[in-house]
Every structure is written in structure tokens, then in C-alpha cells.
Amino acid sequence: xxxxxxxxxxxxxxxxxxxxxxxxxxxxxxxxxxxxxxxxxxxxxxxxxxxxxxxxxxxxxxxxxxxxxxxxxxxxxxxxxxxxxxxxxxxxxxxxxxxxxxxxxxxxxxxxxxxxxxxxxxxxxxxxxxxxxxxxxxxxxxxxxxxxxxxxxxxxxxxxxxxxxxxxxxxxxxxxxxxxxxxxxxxxxxxxxxxxxxxxxxxxxxxxxxxxxxxxxxxxxxxxxxxxxxxxxxxxxxxxxxxxxx
Numbered sequence: 427x428x429x430x431x432x433x434x435x436x437x438x439x440x441x442x443x444x445x446x447x448x449x450x451x452x453x454x455x456x457x458x459x460x461x462x463x464x465x466x467x468x469x470x471x472x473x474x475x476x477x478x479x480x481x482x483x484x485x486x487x488x489x490x491x492x493x494x495x496x497x498x499x500x501x502x503x504x505x506x507x508x509x510x511x512x513x514x515x516x517x518x519x520x521x522x523x524x525x526x527x528x529x530x531x532x533x534x535x536x537x538x539x540x541x542x543x544x545x546x547x548x549x550x551x552x553x554x555x556x557x558x559x560x561x562x563x564x565x566x567x568x569x570x571x572x573x574x575x576x577x578x579x580x581x582x583x584x585x586x587x588x589x590x591x592x593x594x595x596x597x598x599x600x601x602x603x604x605x606x607x608x609x610x611x612x613x614x615x616x617x618x619x620x621x622x623x624x625x626x627x628x629x630x631x632x633x634x635x636x637x638x639x640x641x642x643x644x645x646x647x648x649x650x651x652x653x654x655x656x657x658x659x660x661x662x663x664x665x666x667x668x669x670x671x672x
Contacts, residue, residue, distance in 0.1 A: 444645060450518070450541055451606075451613050452645075454638035456631070459521040459537060467509035516540040516614075525621075533621030535628065540614045549605040553578045556603035556612055565629075569636055577604040577636055581629055583622065598625045600632045606641040613639065 444452060469475035483502050490498040512520060523535040544552065557566050557578045569577040581600040602615040617632055 449643070450611075450641070451539060452638075452640045452643065453539070453615070453635055455521060455537065455635065456523075458525050459523040462509075462520040462522055464509040464512055464517065464520050467506055468513050512538065516542045523617075523619075525624075533619060533624060535617055535619035535621070537615070537617045540616070542612050542614070544610060544612050546609040549607075549609065550576050552605040552609065552612060553603055556605075556614070569633065571604070571637055571639065575604070575607070577602060577639075579603075579629070579633060579636065581625065584618075595620055596622050598622045598628060600625075600629050602632055602636050602639075604636065604639050608641075611641070613641070615639070 466475060466479065469479055486502065487495060487498055517538045517540045519539040521537045523537060525533050525535065547555070553568070553576050557580055564580060564582045566578060566580040569579055571577050579600065579602050581598065584597045584599055586595050586597055597618050597620055599616060599618045602613075604613045604615070605611070606613065615632070615635065617628055619628055621628070
């Protein structure tokens with residue numbers, strides 16, 4: 427890396443989904459993540475979205491090799507099933523990540539965001555309850571997010587059983603529990619990866635993501651900071667995001 431490149435300011439890319447007026451939670455991800463449209467993969471029966479999905483899947487099968495068509499059909503069916511299962515468990519967003527492990531090999535991950543309604547309680551009580559109710563939560567740590575908001579991070583190792591054609595393997599999973607300021611919603615952000623040797627990197631990554639989570643639209647303040655006409659609060663947001671991922 428040249429000195430000029432090292433001194434160049436980090437850019438911040440705002441995804442189109444951040445401007446969705448129906449959004450309920452905002453967060454920043456490194457550019458190694460790609461959004462998975464789980465809502466489009468699990469449309470309501472009889473809807474226009476389902477018609478479009480069926481047409482798209484038919485096009486994929488048309489170009490699939492003849493001897494692989496059953497395999498493609500099964501894979502597409504599994505994708506639709508997983509999308510439906512995630513949405514039934516409160517997952518509202520899913521992203522796939524591709525990264526480089528410490529040894530230079532590539533590693534993939536899955537990042538999900540779930541938002542659930544809860545009974546009102548003080549934020550610190552909600553955090554403690556959320557961690558205690560999670561199965562196999564280990565290495566629990568408490569975080570203080572911007573504005574003094576509490577959150578919790580935990581991780582664990584999960585042994586996946588062997589399936590047909592896929593040997594058993596371990597998966598590292600890291601979870602963030604972040605209460606909404608209203609006290610009536612809880613955000614659970616989860617990252618899972620088979621790159622178990624890089625678990626410290628992924629936990630550090632999740633802590634960085636935690637500091638960007640907001641339950642109100644932060645874009646007006648970030649955009650004012652980018653124009654250089656923001657007050658100290660907006661500058662702080664821009665600097666926090668850049669430092670988390672820079």
C-alpha cells in the first residue's frame with residue numbers, strides 16, 4: 427500500500443435498503459457482505475412477488491445442465507425453505523460474507539438480524555434476560571454503545587451433524603443482543619462461520635458492528651457530517667462508523 431493510499435480517508439457506502447421507510451433497525455457492515463433478499467425468497471402465496479419468484483426459478487432450471495436439474499431443484503427448494511424458516515423466527519435481514527482467513531484462504535459467514543417484540547423492561551434487565559435465555563451462550567461480555575446504551579455479546583461453538591454428502595463440522599457463532607430505546611423490542615444480530623480458527627477476528631468484527639446499530643434513522647446526521655455542516659453529534663457518528671471499520 428502506498429503512503430497516499432494509506433492516508434486516503436475511508437469512504438462510507440450507504441446501501442439502498444437503508445433508505446427503506448419501513449426499516450426498523452440500522453447497522454453498518456463491511457463491504458465483504460452481500461444482502462440476501464429473504465422476503466423475496468419467501469413471498470405470500472398467490473402474490474405478485476411469488477409469481478416473479480416462480481418465473482425466476484424456472485429460468486434458472488432452464489439453463490441448468492440436464493443431469494444436474496434434480497440437484498438444482500432440490501437446492502432451490504432448500505433455499506426457499508430456509509428463507510421461510512428464518513422469517514418465522516423473526517429474522518428480518520440476512521447477508522453472506524466472504525473474507526480472507528489468517529492463513530490467506532477464503533472464509534465465508536452468514537449474518538442475520540432478528541427483531542422481536544418483548545415486554546417492557548429497563549434496557550440492562552433486557553440484556554441480562556436475553557443472554558440468560560440463549561442456549562449455549564459462552565464468553566458473555568457487556569458492551570456500552572453510543573449514548574450509554576447497554577448491549578451484550580456472546581459466542582459459542584456448535585457441532586453440526588453430518589448430512590448426505592456433507593461431513594460433520596464445527597461452526598463458530600457470535601451473537602449481539604441490543605435492546606431498542608423503547609424497551610419493547612430486542613435486536614439479535616448473529617454471525618455464523620465455519621472459519622473457527624478466526625473466531626477472535628469475527629468477535630472483534632461483531633463488536634464493531636454493535637457500535638453502529640441504531641433504532642432510529644441515522645442517515646440525516648451522517649449525510650450532514652459528510653457535507654461538513656453537522657454539529658458535534660453528527661461528526662461523532664461519522665467518526666465512530668469510520669473507526670469501527672477503518
